[in-house]
Amino acid sequence: xxxxxxxxxxxxxxxxxxxxxxxxxxxxxxxxxxxxxxxxxxxxxxxxxxxxxxxxxxxxxxxxxxxxxxxxxxxxxxxxxxxxxxxxxxxxxxxxxxxxxxxxxxxxxxxxxxxxxxxxxxxxxxxxxxxxxxxxxxxxxxxxxxxxxxxxxxxxxxxxxxxxxxxxxxxxxxxxxxxxxxxxxxxxxxxxxxxxxxxxxxxxxxxxxxxxxxxxxxxxxxxxxxxxxxxxxxxxxxxxxxxxxxxxxxxxxxxxxxxxxxxxxxxxxxxxxxxxxxxxxxxxxxxxxxxxxxx
Amino acid sequence: xxxxxxxxxxxxxxxxxxxxxxxxxxxxxxxxxxxxxxxxxxxxxxxxxxxxxxxxxxxxxxxxxxxxxxxxxxxxxxxxxxxxxxxxxxxxxxxxxxxxxxxxxxxxxxxxxxxxxxxxxxxxxxxxxxxxxxxxxxxxxxxxxxxxxxxxxxxxxxxxxxxxxxxxxxxxxxxxxxxxxxxxxxxxxxxxxxxxxxxxxxxxxxxxxxxxxxxxxxxxxxxxxxxxxxxxxxxxxxxxxxxxxxxxxxxxxxxxxxxxxxxxxxxxxxxxxxxxxxxxxxxxxxxxxxxxxxx
Numbered sequence: 273x274x275x276x277x278x279x280x281x282x283x284x285x286x287x288x289x290x291x292x293x294x295x296x297x298x299x300x301x302x303x304x305x306x307x308x309x310x311x312x313x314x315x316x317x318x319x320x321x322x323x324x325x326x327x328x329x330x331x332x333x334x335x336x337x338x339x340x341x342x343x344x345x346x347x348x349x350x351x352x353x354x355x356x357x358x359x360x361x362x363x364x365x366x367x368x369x370x371x372x373x374x375x376x377x378x379x380x381x382x383x384x385x386x387x388x389x390x391x392x393x394x395x396x397x398x399x400x401x402x403x404x405x406x407x408x409x410x411x412x413x414x415x416x417x418x419x420x421x422x423x424x425x426x427x428x429x430x431x432x433x434x435x436x437x438x439x440x441x442x443x444x445x446x447x448x449x450x451x452x453x454x455x456x457x458x459x460x461x462x463x464x465x466x467x468x469x470x471x472x473x474x475x476x477x478x479x480x481x482x483x484x485x486x487x488x489x490x491x492x493x494x495x496x497x498x499x500x501x502x503x504x505x506x507x508x509x510x511x512x513x514x515x516x517x518x519x520x521x522x523x524x525x526x527x528x529x530x531x532x533x534x535x536x537x538x539x540x541x542x543x544x545x546x547x548x549x550x551x552x553x554x555x556x557x558x559x560x561x562x563x564x565x566x567x
Numbered sequence: 568x569x570x571x572x573x574x575x576x577x578x579x580x581x582x583x584x585x586x587x588x589x590x591x592x593x594x595x596x597x598x599x600x601x602x603x604x605x606x607x608x609x610x611x612x613x614x615x616x617x618x619x620x621x622x623x624x625x626x627x628x629x630x631x632x633x634x635x636x637x638x639x640x641x642x643x644x645x646x647x648x649x650x651x652x653x654x655x656x657x658x659x660x661x662x663x664x665x666x667x668x669x670x671x672x673x674x675x676x677x678x679x680x681x682x683x684x685x686x687x688x689x690x691x692x693x694x695x696x697x698x699x700x701x702x703x704x705x706x707x708x709x710x711x712x713x714x715x716x717x718x719x720x721x722x723x724x725x726x727x728x729x730x731x732x733x734x735x736x737x738x739x740x741x742x743x744x745x746x747x748x749x750x751x752x753x754x755x756x757x758x759x760x761x762x763x764x765x766x767x768x769x770x771x772x773x774x775x776x777x778x779x780x781x782x783x784x785x786x787x788x789x790x791x792x793x794x795x796x797x798x799x800x801x802x803x804x805x806x807x808x809x810x811x812x813x814x815x816x817x818x819x820x821x822x823x824x825x826x827x828x829x830x831x832x833x834x835x836x837x838x839x840x841x842x843x844x845x846x847x848x849x850x851x852x853x854x855x856x857x858x859x860x861x862x
Contacts, residue, residue, distance in 0.1 A: 333823065347823055396714045410788075412707065412714050419691045419707050419790025420824040427821055428787040429780055431726045444821040485724055492723040493705075493788045495714025526722055526739040528628065528642055529715040 274559055275317045275370075276551030278377060279303065279330040279359070281351055281404065285548045286313045288320045293387070293553040295545060306346070306357040314366035324564040325371040327554030329380030329547045330359060332407070336374055336422055344374055347421075350443060371562035373554045377401075378409030378423070379416050380550025381502065381540070386411055387553055389541035391498045398496040399546070400425065400486070401503035406450040408486075412494050426450030430485035433478055453482040455505045471509040480511065484518035487537065491523075497533050502540040512537045569854055570612045570665075571846030573672060574598065574625040574654070576646055576699065580843045581608045583615045588682070588847040590840060601641070601652040609661035619859040620666040622849030624675030624842045625654060627702070631669055631717055639669055642716075645738060666857035668849045672696075673704030673718070674711050675845025676797065676835070681706055682848055684836035686793045693791040694841065695720065695781070696798035701745040703781075707789050721745030725780035728773055748777040750800045766804040775806065779813035782832065786818075792828050797835040807832050 274293070278285040280303060287298035299316050303309050317323060333349060335342030344360030360372050375383075382391070382399035391397035395414045401407050408425035410417040417423065427442070428449045438461050442451030451457060459465045462475050469475045487499050501512060516537040523530050530536055540546050569588070573580040575598060582593035594611050598604050612618060628644060630637030639655030655667050670678075677686070677694035686692035690709045696702050703720035705712040712718065722737070723744045733756050737746030746752060754760045757770050764770045782794050796807060811832040818825050825831055835841050 342823075348821075408788075412712055413710065415708065415710070417707055417789065420792040420827070421790045421822070423790065424787045424822060426787075429726050429783055429817065431724050444819045445817075488724055489784050490788060492719045492721075493703075493785060494712065495716045495718065497715040522724065522740075524739045526643075527716070527719060528637075533715070 273321055273323055274325050274327070274552060274555035275320065275323045276327045276548050276555055277313050277329070278380070278547040278551055279309070279328060280377065280547075281331050284309055284313060286316050287548050287552060288317065288323070289552045293549065293556045295549055295552065298548065306354050306359075307362065310359065310362040311366065314363050318366060323367065323370050325373065325555040325559035325562060326363065326367060327380070327551040327558060328359060328363070328372065328374045329377045329551040329554070330374060332376050333421060333424065334359070334374065334376060336376060336379070337418055337420075371558045371564055373558040375416065375550070375554055376407070376409060376422050377547045378407045380409070380554060381546035382409035382411050382500070382550070383416060383553055384542055384546045384550035385500050385540055388549070389546065390500045390538045394497050396495060396497045397500065398490050398494070398498075399500045399502065399540070400483070402453065402483070402501065402505035403455050403503040406454050406486075408490065410490075410494055410496065412496070417494065425486065425490070426454070428486055428489055430482060430489070433481050436478060449482060449486045453479055458505065466505045466508070469508070476508050476511060476514060479505070480514040480518050483515045484522055487515065487519050488522050491527055491529060495529055497529060499537050500540050501537060502543075502546060506539065512539050568616055568618055569847060569850035570615065570618045570621045571843050571850055572608050572621065572623045573675070573842040573846055574604070574623060575672065575842070576626050579604055579608060581611050582843050582847060583612070583618070584847045588844065588851045590844055590847065593843065601649050601654075602657065605654065605657040606661065609658050613661060618662065618665050620668065620850040620854035620857060621658065621662060622675070622846040622853060623654060623658070623667065623669045624672045624846040624849070625669060627671050628716060628719065629654070629669065629671060631671060631674070632713055632715075666853045666859055668853040670711065670845070670849055671702070671704060671717050672842045673702045675704070675849060676841035677704035677706050677795070677845070678711060678848055679837055679841045679845035680795050680835055683844070684841065685795045685833045689792050691790060691792045692795065693785050693789070693793075694795045694797065694835070695778070697748065697778070697796065697800035698750050698798040701749050701781075703785065705785075705789055705791065707791070712789065720781065720785070721749070723781055723784055725777060725784070728776050731773060744777060744781045748774055753800065761800045761803070764803070771803050771806060771809060774800070775809040775813050778810045779817055782810065782814050783817050786822055786824060790824055792824060794832050795835050796832060797838075797841060801834065807834050
């Protein structure tokens with residue numbers, strides 16, 4: 273049996289699987305303090321039986337590079353109490369001997385969508401989430417992309433829409449992509465949260481324009497063959513087609529990748545389960561790598 | 568003995584090396600038609616003796632993914648006569664049995680700078696070149712990044728400087744990064760080519776501002792630990808420090824990678840030889856992969 277944790281800013285999901293990563297029993301609870309949240313997760317997992325490996329998909333920024341001193345720790349997250357918290361040590365105590373593997377939530381999500389979802393068998397794919405923030409996970413040339421830290425896609429600078437004078441919501445940069453297009457920026461701009469805006473509201477044209485700018489940057493730098501957009505804010509009818517249309521406008525016929533792959537911008541297949549399923553897939557890999565028996 | 572070709576828009580360099588990729592005999596000549604250019608290169612190489620492998624570092628866009636039908640071909644380059652030209656077939660005829668490996672010029676350059684230059688031993692690095700165009704090569708998690716095509720960094724969209732109303736020079740996008748910051752855009756804006764503008768000319772502040780925007784996008788997506796800027800336009804005194812200062816302004820203390828790596832924006836160590844040295848390193852790898860004896 274393997275286990276996964278999806279550690280979100282608002283809620284945490286834990287799950288086990290007795291085979292190759294498919295979703296088994298799960299338990300959801302609110303994310304509170306780091307000690308309490310990780311203890312609740314570890315206690316639930318320990319109660320399920322013997323675990324061959326545990327995959328953790330965490331909000332960020334978080335240290336995911338095994339060779340770096342920051343591996344396993346939360347970094348400068350704005351969430352109070354969490355900066356510098358050592359996630360892996362907090363789990364290693366109550367789950368002694370269990371191999372642990374840590375990734376960002378969006379890297380876990382893109383892994384799951386490539387394994388069994390909207391980017392099935394793609395060697396190059398991106399998963400963008402739009403909610404209270406904006407993030408992206410990338411698989412490039414068949415591998416999860418880390419780099420020195422990991423993608424910080426939301427903090428990309430993008431050109432402003434010529435009719436947009438909103439100051440932006442990002443506490444660090446004001447009008448970076450996240451500042452201009454995250455859920456709270458929509459709510460602030462239009463006086464209503466995204467889920468209360470009808471599909472023909474002008475908010476969606478502006479949102480699609482900014483997302484297209486962000487995806488153009490992904491295309492120009494990491495060249496994914498498909499881009500998945502998930503998260504609460506992406507669920508308006510026709511949103512993905514609208515983003516794709518704006519992206520093709522911006523590309524002006526350049527980028528052979530766009531001509532070769534249609535549709536290019538798609539919704540997730542695994543819906544809200546991509547993160548936890550990715551965590552379970554990571555646990556499968558880690559069990560194999562560590563040589564612990566799977567059942 | 569191994570051989571390399573650096574195929575540039577204006578000039579081509581061929582070289583051989585009798586050991587582990589260090590630069591031996593070389594020959595430079597103008598790039599003309601594709602048939603004539605490749606024939607000249609192949610003839611010079613064949614005359615040097617028996618070759619264990621040949622690495623080619625080409626301007627782009629070019630098909631570098633071995634699994635794709637476009638592997639080995641030039642793609643939609645604006646250079647007349649070159650689109651769809653099959654580089655590898657043109658070399659396989661005069662150099663029968665020689666294992667060939669093709670990369671972009673900037674991917675070859677970053678490989679060389681990581682092997683023996685300004686990003687020595689970095690697992691994550693980027694090499695940007697600014698000349699008649701703008702391009703970037705990336706090594707991420709120790710591997711050359713391809714994705715579906717390869718980086719098209721020059722065609723990234725960046726915010727405009729508030730005081731800049733220049734239309735931009737890119738034939739596809741107008742004011743993408745390349746359109747706003749390539750050599751010809753500087754010459755058109757200021758009435759003089761970059762190498763005639765003194766280091767204290769305001770052109771360099773604007774140029775640094777745009778490059779910093781581009782590097783911020785690299786940082787947000789691929790997270791390099793170091794960024795090298797080469798190419799003819801990068802050689803003004805103090806240019807790299809100016810770009811780094813603008814980048815740190817834009818980052819507003821975010822991006823732990825910037826805090827962990829100082830200096831972050833540096834000139835190449837291998838100067839104009841990075842591309843051809845990268846081609847030779849690729850040939851070394853290919854000789855090993857193909858199992859051909861190295862001499």
